[in-house]
Amino acid sequence: MAGFRIDYQNVLPFVNQEVISGLKDKLFSAQRELEEKRGRGSEFTGWINLPSRTGNEELDKIDGLAAEIRTEAEVLVSIGIGGSYLGAKAVISAFEDKPGVEVLFAGKNISGIEHERLLAYLEDKDFFINVISKSGTTTEPAIAFRLIKELAKKKYGKNFNRRIIATTDSAKGALRRMSEEEGFRTFVIPDDVGGRFSVLTPVGLLPVACAGIDIQSLMAGATEAEQYARSENLEQNPALLYAAIRYLLYRSGKKVELLSSFDPRLFYLVEWWKQLFGESEGKNSSGIFPAGCVFSTDLHSLGQYIQEGERMLFETFMLIEKTSSIAVTREKSDLDGLNYLAGRTLDEINCKAYEGTRKAHFDGGVPNLSLMIPELTTKVFGELLYFFEKAVAVSGYLLEVNPFDQPGVEAYKKNMFRLLEKPGN
Numbered sequence: 001m002a003g004f005r006i007d008y009q010n011v012l013p014f015v016n017q018e019v020i021s022g023l024k025d026k027l028f029s030a031q032r033e034l035e036e037k038r039g040r041g042s043e044f045t046g047w048i049n050l051p052s053r054t055g056n057e058e059l060d061k062i063d064g065l066a067a068e069i070r071t072e073a074e075v076l077v078s079i080g081i082g083g084s085y086l087g088a089k090a091v092i093s094a095f096e097d098k099p100g101v102e103v104l105f106a107g108k109n110i111s112g113i114e115h116e117r118l119l120a121y122l123e124d125k126d127f128f129i130n131v132i133s134k135s136g137t138t139t140e141p142a143i144a145f146r147l148i149k150e151l152a153k154k155k156y157g158k159n160f161n162r163r164i165i166a167t168t169d170s171a172k173g174a175l176r177r178m179s180e181e182e183g184f185r186t187f188v189i190p191d192d193v194g195g196r197f198s199v200l201t202p203v204g205l206l207p208v209a210c211a212g213i214d215i216q217s218l219m220a221g222a223t224e225a226e227q228y229a230r231s232e233n234l235e236q237n238p239a240l241l242y243a244a245i246r247y248l249l250y251r252s253g254k255k256v257e258l259l260s261s262f263d264p265r266l267f268y269l270v271e272w273w274k275q276l277f278g279e280s281e282g283k284n285s286s287g288i289f290p291a292g293c294v295f296s297t298d299l300h301s302l303g304q305y306i307q308e309g310e311r312m313l314f315e316t317f318m319l320i321e322k323t324s325s326i327a328v329t330r331e332k333s334d335l336d337g338l339n340y341l342a343g344r345t346l347d348e349i350n351c352k353a354y355e356g357t358r359k360a361h362f363d364g365g366v367p368n369l370s371l372m373i374p375e376l377t378t379k380v381f382g383e384l385l386y387f388f389e390k391a392v393a394v395s396g397y398l399l400e401v402n403p404f405d406q407p408g409v410e411a412y413k414k415n416m417f418r419l420l421e422k423p424g425n
């Protein structure tokens with residue numbers, strides 16, 4: 001049983017139960033193609049059984065190094081972009097209260113001022129670097145690494161290299177060569193796991209463990225999700241159900257999906273999801289555009305559009321039911337008229353905001369489904385990561401695209417390299 005449930009009542013008037021059942025053959029055949037590694041891009045489907053095949057030895061090794069980093073450093077600088085950044089950021093942002101080192105992220109843009117500020121901040125801190133790049137050639141992290149490595153050399157002299165951990169390909173790429181030459185410790189990104197599916201490899205797990213988060217329980221959740229995501233019973237396999245519903249909504253003209261959480265801790269989960277779904281589905285002039293909101297914040301910015309703008313949207317809500325017992329206090333004068341809420345928890349009020357929004361958007365012509373999460377634990381988070389990965393892979397096959405490549409990402413790079421006069425371009 002999943003540690004969260006899908007409520008899709010507000011989809012049924014748009015796509016009814018019969019239509020969902022009618023998709024079963026296509027859905028199961030996509031799932032089998034995936035599991036049996038017969039489909040498009042099958043050489044990059046190693047993530048499918050990654051949770052169950054990752055042994056305790058690998059997790060202990062990561063935890064061991066994380067413990068060393070936590071003892072010796074105040075900051076871990078995690079350098080990477082896209083799939084080499086967003087997974088760790090998503091998990092760490094959701095569990096910020098854990099007692100690990102401060103994890104800062106670099107190499108995810110080319111902002112001069114951001115890098116200048118980071119270098120100034122690191123001057124007086126003891127830090128380790130985890131440079132992450134599967135290809136080992138991505139420009140943004142390469143620039144950041146060069147700058148921060150320079151600072152590490154200045155601060156730590158000839159032993160600077162023991163403060164650098166490279167997570168990269170087992171054999172290829174500049175980062176692998178550099179690690180061998182300069183003596184960095186390394187972790188391997190499996191050949192059959194693409195960047196945006198790599199959160200449950202050392203790419204995501206090392207920064208997450210450094211932040212003091214329990215990676216064993218994260219993996220336990222993902223392992224459980226891996227088991228139930230094989231089921232051919234839609235009620236027991238939320239990934240298949242989600243893939244089916246969003247595909248049918250897309251076919252009915254709903255071209256944009258808003259993943260809307262009611263908890264700011266999930267902001268970066270949505271950012272991770274945007275890359276996962278955008279890069280996997282958006283090709284051959286098709287695919288659902290993945291967008292995100294945090295409510296109730298964005299109800300005061302995008303709420304107007306969602307309610308009354310163009311009707312090409314559907315929405316997936318994420319509600320965490322239990323977060324805190326904090327409640328509204330009573331005030332004698334009640335000048336703000338809020339005493340009617342006195343004694344009621346913010347969780348209860350947030351839940352009413354969710355119910356009100358869900359109904360309003362549905363009434364306004366926006367079908368919506370909800371991921372109801374009783375409590376946000378690391379185990380459930382691991383389940384959610386696997387759930388989304390499985391769903392997008394099946395969804396890509398339904399859309400008849402290769403969900404595991406990203407040829408379009410090269411276009412801006414080609415232009416940029418030409419403009420920068422990079423040799424060979």
Ligand code: PA5
Binds near residue numbers: 141197406
């Ligand atoms: O999903 C992908 O593979 C890409 O978006 C990569 O994650 C991103 O481009 C970073 O690549 P790399 O890890 O090779 O530096």
